[in-house]
Amino acid sequence: MKITISGKNMVVTDALRDVIEKKMGKLDKYFYEDVPVYITLSVEKNRQIIEVTIPFSGAIIRAEESTDDMYQSIDRVVDVLERQVRKHKTKLQKKNKGLETIRFENVQALPAGENGKEASIVRTKRFAMKPMDAEEAVLQMELLRHAFYVFRNAESDEVNIVYRRKDGNYGLIEPEY
Known part of the structure; x- marks a missing residue:
């Protein structure tokens, strides 16, 4: 390395x-x-x-x-x-x-979980994504009391993510192609 x-x-x-x-x-x-x-x-x-x-x-x-x-x-x-x-x-x-x-x-195998199964997706959520700016997305995230929020950016029409950082501030993730 x-x-x-x-x-x-x-x-x-x-x-x-x-x-x-x-x-x-x-x-x-x-x-x-x-x-x-x-x-x-x-x-x-x-x-x-x-x-x-x-x-x-x-x-x-x-x-x-x-x-x-x-x-x-x-x-x-x-x-x-x-x-x-x-x-x-x-x-x-x-x-x-x-x-x-x-x-x-x-790499040694990790011991199996309590029920002997590997973690899997147990729930799928679907939701409408209306275009909004990052500040509105932060507000929505706070209203929902989530640690992150996925939204469609009104300016770029791209899917973005806002998240709460450990220091109390917010972060924005934008895709790069």
């Missing part, structure tokens, strides 16, 4: 860089050498935040953890990434059949 580490509102020390590379080394057995790994460290008040993004063959594995100790955040994010790889092993195998980015022989 090719690890790229950057800091936001902080300086990444050599000691921190060494710990990250060592801990992320646990994931080497899952990925081939040429897979890029982007790590962003940041500090907000008392929170030490680490964000890890691993794009490979059209898929992305992403994890974010924040605690009051950066080293604890690093440990947690590595555990989350390992769990994601194991959880989505079969989906990733089907999607990346024949591609040389992830090594599945090293």
Whole structure:
């Protein structure tokens, strides 16, 4: 894996860089050498935040953890990434059949759920999407008390998503073709 580490509102020390590379080394057995790994460290008040993004063959594995100790955040994010790889092993195998980015022989199967079944879609929702702007979509999301809201943008006529971020602000996802 090719690890790229950057800091936001902080300086990444050599000691921190060494710990990250060592801990992320646990994931080497899952990925081939040429897979890029982007790590962003940041500090907000008392929170030490680490964000890890691993794009490979059209898929992305992403994890974010924040605690009051950066080293604890690093440990947690590595555990989350390992769990994601194991959880989505079969989906990733089907999607990346024949591609040389992830090594599945090293991924152990995740224990089956309580009822022994894999998670599946149990409900489908359909709704009319009237054109609206992002501010109106945020209002609708708040009225419904949801964490995200899918809408058709009146300006671009594209399907967009607004969502509530952990910091209390809102995000907007726009498709890129």
